[in-house]
Amino acid sequence: MSRIRITSIHDVPEGTGREVLLGRIPIVVWNVAGRFHATTARCPHEDAPLCNGSLDGTVVTCPMHGWRFDVTTGQGVMPPDRLLRVYPVHVEGESIYIDTA
Numbered sequence: 718m719s720r721i722r723i724t725s726i727h728d729v730p731e732g733t734g735r736e737v738l739l740g741r742i743p744i745v746v747w748n749v750a751g752r753f754h755a756t757t758a759r760c761p762h763e764d765a766p767l768c769n770g771s772l773d774g775t776v777v778t779c780p781m782h783g784w785r786f787d788v789t790t791g792q793g794v795m796p797p798d799r800l801l802r803v804y805p806v807h808v809e810g811e812s813i814y815i816d817t818a
């Protein structure tokens with residue numbers, strides 16, 4: 718397993734998501750009430766950038782057609798049978814890391 722630094726905690730204000738690269742893979746780091754989570758960057762419906770959606774609590778609403786996902790688990794809220802991939806986040810000091818297999 719390796720740990721990759723992807724951004725600083727200061728670059729992801731509370732209640733927002735920021736798209737970053739994990740190697741060449743775009744992901745979104747979310748700040749939910751001071752806790753950080755990471756998911757796939759694109760909506761599984763038609764590929765919209767989820768970082769442009771609105772985050773309400775743990776749920777992001779896609780900016781294109783309104784699908785909703787819990788960013789802490791990846792679970793679809795609407796529709797419930799869709800998932801976002803989630804990535805394990807580790808915060809150390811002011812840096813945010815993703816643990817990769």
Ligand code: FES
Pocket residue numbers: 760761762763764765779780781782783784
């Ligand atoms: S692209 Fe996200 S709901 Fe359609």
